[in-house]
Amino acid sequence: MPTKKTxxxxxxxxxxxxxxxxxxxxxxxDPAQAAGIGKDGTIVAKKGKATTLEELIAMYDSSSCIExxxxxxxxxxxxxxxxxxxxTGRVAATFKTAFxxxxxxxxxxxxxxxxxxxxxxxxGCTKCHLPQMADATDDVAKEFVKxxxxxxxxxxxxxxxxxxxxxxxxLKLNINCMVCHNRNAVVHKWTDGYPQxxxxxxxxxxxxxxxxxxxxxxxxxxxxxxxxGQCHGLGPQLELDNxxxxxxxYGSYLWSYLAGGGDKTCQECHMRESxxxxxxxxxxxxVMSDKAIEWDVHTRPMVWLDGPVPRPKLMxxxxxxxxxxxxxxxG
Numbered sequence: 077m078p079t080k081k082t083x084x085x086x087x088x089x090x091x092x093x094x095x096x097x098x099x100x101x102x103x104x105x106d107p108a109q110a111a112g113i114g115k116d117g118t119i120v121a122k123k124g125k126a127t128t129l130e131e132l133i134a135m136y137d138s139s140s141c142i143e144x145x146x147x148x149x150x151x152x153x154x155x156x157x158x159x160x161x162x163x164t165g166r167v168a169a170t171f172k173t174a175f176x177x178x179x180x181x182x183x184x185x186x187x188x189x190x191x192x193x194x195x196x197x198x199x200g201c202t203k204c205h206l207p208q209m210a211d212a213t214d215d216v217a218k219e220f221v222k223x224x225x226x227x228x229x230x231x232x233x234x235x236x237x238x239x240x241x242x243x244x245x246x247l248k249l250n251i252n253c254m255v256c257h258n259r260n261a262v263v264h265k266w267t268d269g270y271p272q273x274x275x276x277x278x279x280x281x282x283x284x285x286x287x288x289x290x291x292x293x294x295x296x297x298x299x300x301x302x303x304x305g306q307c308h309g310l311g312p313q314l315e316l317d318n319x320x321x322x323x324x325x326y327g328s329y330l331w332s333y334l335a336g337g338g339d340k341t342c343q344e345c346h347m348r349e350s351x352x353x354x355x356x357x358x359x360x361x362x363v364m365s366d367k368a369i370e371w372d373v374h375t376r377p378m379v380w381l382d383g384p385v386p387r388p389k390l391m392x393x394x395x396x397x398x399x400x401x402x403x404x405x406x407g
Contacts, residue, residue: 117272119273136254155357193217301342307323377391
């Protein structure tokens with residue numbers, strides 16, 4: 077028989093686990109409040125996998141949101157999310173590096189030529205930079221790789237017309253309204269249902285004023301850090317055949333910031349308190365860099381004896397404290 081003390085330990089552990097389960101599976105408590113329904117109702121299930129880049133762009137087109145949400149759109153257009161594939165040109169160049177220094181050099185990747193690349197090869201990068209790539213065929217992966225190569229080759233030979241054409245195409249591939257407010261708006265799909273075509277997920281339920289626009293449904297995670305954590309990482313993507321390590325901001329947020337008593341979400345710091353809204357900057361914003369690091373500088377005069385000669389000196393003591401909710405730099 078266990079002692080009373082041991083029984084109490086088991087009782088406490090059971091209570092904690094029960095509470096944890098309640099948090100994880102809270103969506104199952106009230107099916108009427110489910111965020112979505114079946115897997116067959118998703119955008120990709122309704123439309124079928126994209127077979128070209130233009131089809132993939134059209135699949136998650138969010139241009140209809142602009143008229144009513146112009147301010148949010150303009151904020152987003154200034155953010156890194158709006159050019160998650162092209163970046164400043166550096167991200168696109170890094171994609172090419174991944175092709176040439178990665179797939180083409182790995183003995184068992186199955187890639188001996190850029191035309192061999194399939195969607196699975198790209199997931200290490202596109203899982204975050206273009207998650208909707210998973211909703212496309214391998215033909216789209218090949219077209220994507222060719223577009224990157226064509227962009228870089230055009231830049232190298234000074235062909236500005238072709239370069240601009242390929243750049244414009246890559247800029248249409250991004251993390252837009254429908255990626256965050258539909259495709260990635262539900263995490264616990266077996267409890268909350270799958271995100272449905274014709275629905276935008278946020279903080280409200282109901283219809284838009286315009287009957288031709290999607291209906292609104294509540295997402296359980298839209299205001300929670302796990303929404304951002306889907307792309308901003310827990311660490312190595314060990315589920316891939318060739319794991320990668322990239323952004324781990326969400327990991328240090330969980331295991332350092334929250335564990336140390338922090339209670340703010342990513343959205344609170346990067347959207348509301350910063351005033352940036354859908355711009356969601358990090359190190360590129362002075363507002364965010366000022367919030368993230370606290371400097372404490374003290375100076376004091378001294379006289380240093382340089383041999384027999386006294387020389388004036390200035391001592392500067394500097395302390396730098398990370399006030400961000402995660403390790404910096406991140407990503």
